[in-house]
Amino acid sequence: MATAERINTTATMVAHMAPSRSTTPDQLARLIDVHLGDLREEQPNWMLAPSPVAGRGVFATRNIAAGELIFRERALVVGPTARKGSQLNTCVCCHRLLASKHFLCPHRCTLPVCAECADSTAHRNECEHFQRWLPKDLTAAEEAPSKEQSKGEAEGEAPKEPLGDVVNPLSLRILTAVRVFYLSKEQRALVDAMQANAERGYRQEIIKAAQCFRKFPTTDKPFMDQLFRVVGVLNTNAFEAPCRVDKHETLLRGLFPLTAIMNHECTPNASHYFENGRLAVVRAARDIPKGGEITTTYTKILWSNLTRGIFLKMTKYFVCNCDRCNDNSENGTYLSALFCREQGCKGLVIPVQTKTLQPDWRCLSCENVFPHAKMARYQDFALNTINNRINTCSVRDMIHFINELCPRFCPPSNYVLIEAKLNVIWRMTRLGAEEYTPEELAHKDRYREEILAILHKLGAGECTLKKLITEEIQ
């Protein structure tokens, strides 16, 4: 993050974030060029232009071959995702894992930070900023022991272990938005030129964060409006980028503006991945002709039509109209398929209509039609049963479950079962091959071939998942 001029009042912050919704395509292109800096190619194979899909998009300036690099981009801003279950005792600057107790900033901004970063210029602005908002100190309990604790100790009980530091994920998550206010003027202009979906849930994120502080400027309307927009931009555009420091893996909330301007396609022609949470790399997954829109995916590629549709509607607020979404066989992969509920028939049942999230379902064998509610309950059952096993079973038991029990209630093409196979492959790779029997390793190879065949049917080309499966998972 650029260390911009110091900002001491919310009024100054708002002035710096003055809206510039009318950013022209040329201005946007210039802001992106400045942001790319030394990573901007002399003659890029991409350009920005209005998209027939939505808003602005990224387009090929010449034919691009599958596998070719399209661009690399550093994050404009990153921060903790502070997801449920993540290790919150991770330094917000260098992302190292900290001690499990006493890991908050010594300057009492209540952010988890390592001793080195606590006094760094990278942390100074946000530290002072959080201090000004007066965090409700969650460690107070440690300094002022409860009445019962003091009583117990007075009566000769061994002193209780100090409670240690506690982080509120809601205040931690707002950090990325706060960091946006400290970007340079041009960087903030770029943030302001980005799409921000207006969603009530995003406001909740701020309202809940505000409750973590005694002096959050909730009555400062211009500031709050800017904050709502920044959080809207983050939620519309930011990625969750994995980052590994030493052996500690964490997910960062990163804004990569050029990568974000790419529109979504369910089987995209480009793939992106992140290097240590701070660098996005975008490559062509298939050949892209000159003038073609370069697309990425906002969903998992192996999800069924309905699952992707619901996810996009709920989190990105649009209905996808790509070729894959309009084909109820899903390129012959039948990722949505469930077994027929009719006595004696074990045919495959698939959604009939494609442009609705509540389709009728029809059996490909007996042609009976089932209401969506019934099939949705069945899909939920399969999902919960399989995910429950994934979370509780050893790999060995999972292989047995997939091969012997799943076929009784879930067609082998169903995406939940495919994802379970991917999970097995992934876990076996992480644990190392020597722990498994040749038979178990053969199952892993078979799962891998099945998934590669599905990716081939989908026309996914050199997508990130294929790269992972063929190169890293061996």
Ligand SMILES: C[S@@+](CC[C@H](N)C(=O)[O-])C[C@H]1O[C@@H](n2cnc3c(N)ncnc32)[C@H](O)[C@@H]1O
């Ligand atoms: C990260 S932005 C993509 C860039 C955006 N087109 C722009 O002009 O800044 C994501 C938003 O773009 C729109 N979008 C992206 N892909 C789409 C698609 N396939 N169909 C409809 N809308 C899409 C949706 O409004 C979505 O919330």
